[in-house]
Amino acid sequence: MKVFRKRNQALMTDLYQLTMAAGYFKYKRNTKAVFELFVRDLCPRRSYLVVAGIEQALDYLETLSFSQDEIEFLKKLPLFKHVKSDFFKYLKDFRFTGDVYGIPEGTPIFSNEPILQVVAPIIEAQIVETFLLSIINFETMIATKASRMFTSAKGKGVIDFGSRRAQGPEAGVLAARASFIGGCIGTSNVYAGKEYNIPIYGTIAHSWIMSFEDEMESFEKYNEIFPENTILLIDTYDTVKCTKKLKKFKGKIKGVRIDSGDIEIESRKVRKILDSYGMEEVKIVASSDLNEYVIDKFSQKKAPIDFYGVGTELVTSPDAPSIGGVYKLVEIIENGEKKYKLKLSSGKSTLPGKKQIFRKEENGIFKEDVLGLMGEEKEFKNYTPLLQKFMENGKIIRSESNLNLMRDRTIENLSNLEYKYKDVNKCVDYPVKLSENLKKLREKVSKKYGK
Amino acid sequence: MKVFRKRNQALMTDLYQLTMAAGYFKYKRNTKAVFELFVRDLCPRRSYLVVAGIEQALDYLETLSFSQDEIEFLKKLPLFKHVKSDFFKYLKDFRFTGDVYGIPEGTPIFSNEPILQVVAPIIEAQIVETFLLSIINFETMIATKASRMFTSAKGKGVIDFGSRRAQGPEAGVLAARASFIGGCIGTSNVYAGKEYNIPIYGTIAHSWIMSFEDEMESFEKYNEIFPENTILLIDTYDTVKCTKKLKKFKGKIKGVRIDSGDIEIESRKVRKILDSYGMEEVKIVASSDLNEYVIDKFSQKKAPIDFYGVGTELVTSPDAPSIGGVYKLVEIIENGEKKYKLKLSSGKSTLPGKKQIFRKEENGIFKEDVLGLMGEEKEFKNYTPLLQKFMENGKIIRSESNLNLMRDRTIENLSNLEYKYKDVNKCVDYPVKLSENLKKLREKVSKKYGK
Numbered sequence: 001m002k003v004f005r006k007r008n009q010a011l012m013t014d015l016y017q018l019t020m021a022a023g024y025f026k027y028k029r030n031t032k033a034v035f036e037l038f039v040r041d042l043c044p045r046r047s048y049l050v051v052a053g054i055e056q057a058l059d060y061l062e063t064l065s066f067s068q069d070e071i072e073f074l075k076k077l078p079l080f081k082h083v084k085s086d087f088f089k090y091l092k093d094f095r096f097t098g099d100v101y102g103i104p105e106g107t108p109i110f111s112n113e114p115i116l117q118v119v120a121p122i123i124e125a126q127i128v129e130t131f132l133l134s135i136i137n138f139e140t141m142i143a144t145k146a147s148r149m150f151t152s153a154k155g156k157g158v159i160d161f162g163s164r165r166a167q168g169p170e171a172g173v174l175a176a177r178a179s180f181i182g183g184c185i186g187t188s189n190v191y192a193g194k195e196y197n198i199p200i201y202g203t204i205a206h207s208w209i210m211s212f213e214d215e216m217e218s219f220e221k222y223n224e225i226f227p228e229n230t231i232l233l234i235d236t237y238d239t240v241k242c243t244k245k246l247k248k249f250k251g252k253i254k255g256v257r258i259d260s261g262d263i264e265i266e267s268r269k270v271r272k273i274l275d276s277y278g279m280e281e282v283k284i285v286a287s288s289d290l291n292e293y294v295i296d297k298f299s300q301k302k303a304p305i306d307f308y309g310v311g312t313e314l315v316t317s318p319d320a321p322s323i324g325g326v327y328k329l330v331e332i333i334e335n336g337e338k339k340y341k342l343k344l345s346s347g348k349s350t351l352p353g354k355k356q357i358f359r360k361e362e363n364g365i366f367k368e369d370v371l372g373l374m375g376e377e378k379e380f381k382n383y384t385p386l387l388q389k390f391m392e393n394g395k396i397i398r399s400e401s402n403l404n405l406m407r408d409r410t411i412e413n414l415s416n417l418e419y420k421y422k423d424v425n426k427c428v429d430y431p432v433k434l435s436e437n438l439k440k441l442r443e444k445v446s447k448k449y450g451k
Numbered sequence: 452m453k454v455f456r457k458r459n460q461a462l463m464t465d466l467y468q469l470t471m472a473a474g475y476f477k478y479k480r481n482t483k484a485v486f487e488l489f490v491r492d493l494c495p496r497r498s499y500l501v502v503a504g505i506e507q508a509l510d511y512l513e514t515l516s517f518s519q520d521e522i523e524f525l526k527k528l529p530l531f532k533h534v535k536s537d538f539f540k541y542l543k544d545f546r547f548t549g550d551v552y553g554i555p556e557g558t559p560i561f562s563n564e565p566i567l568q569v570v571a572p573i574i575e576a577q578i579v580e581t582f583l584l585s586i587i588n589f590e591t592m593i594a595t596k597a598s599r600m601f602t603s604a605k606g607k608g609v610i611d612f613g614s615r616r617a618q619g620p621e622a623g624v625l626a627a628r629a630s631f632i633g634g635c636i637g638t639s640n641v642y643a644g645k646e647y648n649i650p651i652y653g654t655i656a657h658s659w660i661m662s663f664e665d666e667m668e669s670f671e672k673y674n675e676i677f678p679e680n681t682i683l684l685i686d687t688y689d690t691v692k693c694t695k696k697l698k699k700f701k702g703k704i705k706g707v708r709i710d711s712g713d714i715e716i717e718s719r720k721v722r723k724i725l726d727s728y729g730m731e732e733v734k735i736v737a738s739s740d741l742n743e744y745v746i747d748k749f750s751q752k753k754a755p756i757d758f759y760g761v762g763t764e765l766v767t768s769p770d771a772p773s774i775g776g777v778y779k780l781v782e783i784i785e786n787g788e789k790k791y792k793l794k795l796s797s798g799k800s801t802l803p804g805k806k807q808i809f810r811k812e813e814n815g816i817f818k819e820d821v822l823g824l825m826g827e828e829k830e831f832k833n834y835t836p837l838l839q840k841f842m843e844n845g846k847i848i849r850s851e852s853n854l855n856l857m858r859d860r861t862i863e864n865l866s867n868l869e870y871k872y873k874d875v876n877k878c879v880d881y882p883v884k885l886s887e888n889l890k891k892l893r894e895k896v897s898k899k900y901g902k
Binding site for chain 1: 460462463464465466467468469470471473474475477478479482484486507521524525528529530533534573577580581582584585586588589590612614615616617618619620621622623624625626639640641642644645651652653654655656657658659661662664672673676677678679680686687688689690692710711712763766767768769772773775776779780783790792793794795796797798799900901
């Protein structure tokens with residue numbers, strides 16, 4: 001994400017992070033904290049999440065700083081008038097110096113499991129909350145949605161066409177990245193193709209066809225320029241009538257795209273006509289508000305569709321338009337003393353302590369996860385610990401910028417997950433147990449804070 | 452949007468825009484086109500939309516260019532191997548040179564009404580489609596959602612707390628902007644505060660309280676640093692128990708925030724306790740997955756809530772997570788000849804010709820809109836034409852960067868809209884008629900293209 005790094009991002013945060021920072025500066029200068037980013041509930045819409053956005057989170061942490069201009073803006077806010085100037089001096093030299101643990105992108109995780117764990121002076125760990133939440137929430141939501149489409153497409157390629165419905169241009173690029181990690185074969189977003197080396201795909205739009213007086217003329221002209229890469233959009237006026245005229249493109253086109261009407265019925269009609277012309281090699285691309293539920297039906301009915309172009313439904317994930325990630329304080333270390341933390345708010349209570357996720361696999365199938373404490377590795381010898389150290393003293397020590405590896409990880413991990421968790425029409429709770437030590441700790445700390 | 456302008460944005464587009472551009476370069480060099488950006492259906496979730504994002508759209512159009520690096524990337528794509536080098540030379544000097552008409556931000560519009568109208572050489576008008584759609588779709592969705600919350604809050608302030616659930620950091624800033632236009636009184640996003648001069652708001656987070664051993668100590672410490680701006684978060688452990696201890700803050704705090712539990716019931720309990728201490732001036736801020744439906748209920752039940760902090764529901768708009776804007780060719784001018792265009796795709800047909808929206812107002816109430824053709828102004832003397840010229844020959848000629856004016860426009864316009872269209876629990880079609888000339892044109896062009 002090199003291009004986006006250059007921009008000043010320090011103020012892309014909630015105001016209270018900075019007022020609390022001023023408070024921590026005064027009272028908690030030497031307090032170290034552990035924050036964890038996790039999602040409480042996945043159901044009723046998701047049985048698992050595919051982690052994405054770690055690379056952007058780390059890039060942000062490594063490069064974060066406040067410009068003079070930004071500091072001046074804060075200084076002049078009436079709100080900050082009682083804050084002493086040494087705080088602003090501190091901001092001038094601010095760097096994130098903490099350690100960060102995270103789940104490698106492309107790994108499925110479940111409710112209450114930390115995706116990211118920030119261990120840093122509390123002031124630093126607090127300031128970064130908003131940015132980390134927005135990037136991890138968003139990319140994880142998209143990678144998860146894409147993985148559901150991947151599953152329902154049963155081997156047919158799913159392509160991200162969503163840029164025009166993402167939350168602005170940057171979101172379109174990030175969505176392309178996350179959807180590739182989640183299992184899409186590529187994107188229409190050229191910037192994402194360049195930046196992340198993701199395969200880019202494109203067909204033609206109705207405007208091209210409409211700009212000519214004759215539909216067939218528009219096809220011929222396009223085919224002249226892109227003789228090896230022509231996918232014709234055939235629904236501008238009448239899909240069947242159009243398809244019947246395509247014999248002349250035998251051997252010349254790669255595919256056709258259907259973007260309206262009853263896609264399943266139309267695809268069968270189109271396939272039949274093309275086959276009758278001996279154009280069996282011509283692929284059918286379907287688009288038009290597709291999602292994993294519709295794709296699943298097409299797969300079950302064996303509709304003759306070779307590629308799915310997904311836009312709006314992929315980038316807005318309307319059945320689960322946010323995944324509800326939160327970033328909570330679980331532990332502080334003050335004057336060498338460790339203090340465990342939780343909140344007891346109604347329906348929003350949290351688990352104390354710096355955690356590790358232990359995953360049990362048997363014969364290539366994920367059986368259960370145990371949410372335990374970091375340091376309990378010995379107790380769970382036959383389990384795989386999922387949280388990895390990505391950053392030490394503010395420097396990235398484990399960099400994963402190869403999106404192909406992340407995508408492979410998603411697909412491999414999904415193959416280890418029993419089908420019931422992947423069934424797009426169901427939500428099934430995967431077993432996430434708490435270790436005995438974590439249970440005891442929760443009990444002890446809950447009592448201390450009143451319940 | 453000055454900061455975002457500096458970034459290379461030319462490739463933030465769908466691949467097919469650039470392949471079509473190569474085609475237009477070869478065959479349609481002298482063809483001028485009119486594209487319109489509009490939304491087909493608003494129901495069942497929206498009766499109107501509040502336009503936003505025009506400023507970002509114009510900024511993009513005025514500064515768009517291709518860097519050498521971007522052109523090299525395209526040149527090397529196997530896809531472009533038959534495209535001659537003069538196309539890439541053209542991209543090197545590419546500038547958007549067209550005229551743009553649009554609806555001033557903060558104006559409510561209805562189905563099929565153009566929000567933006569681009570009149571330019573077809574190659575230029577095509578390349579910009581993806582960016583324009585993403586920015587207008589997104590900001591309009593958010594401004595609309597915010598306006599619904601504004602209506603349901605009945606005079607109580609609504610504040611954007613949504614950055615952490617937006618689609619990445621840039622989306623959080625844009626959402627803050629759009630939600631202010633839609634009627635929010637401010638945002639927690641500091642960057643948006645600095646960039647757009649939007650009032651910024653903040654309270655404290657649970658982590659601040661949890662970082663102290665004692666809840667009251669954490670409140671006192673915060674109050675010392677921000678004596679005139681303290682809003683205490685009172686639900687970390689037990690809302691009522693906490694409130695009962697607040698007497699010592701009499702005269703010292705601005706408000707309290709409740710973020711969990713049954714907000715309506717809790718707010719009444721809290722109000723009662725505070726009032727019993729003579730702390731009537733202390734405001735109650737509510738947060739926790741609020742939306743216009745919940746706020747409407749609180750308003751009806753007269754819950755003692757003074758401010759609503761809205762996050763996830765504002766920036767993801769889950770009941771309508773995309774507004775479905777499209778960008779369609781309606782007219783081309785070739786060799787001096789005007790040709791009207793439409794598509795007849797099943798369920799996705801369009802209206803031909805360069806349009807104007809005429810709005811009829813009687814006694815301060817919007818009565819109906821007529822969708823007519825640009826040039827029909829004389830026919831609709833008692834109507835207000837809504838589309839304004841914002842850009843001429845690629846230069847912005849009407850700049851509106853004052854968000855306060857846009858916000859005022861929203862509020863004034865909403866007051867002209869009958870309540871049934873603003874009722875968040877209903878969807879009512881506002882009358883949008885077609886002018887006789889537009890109807891005739893549609894009939895004529897439909898016949899020509901086959902129906």
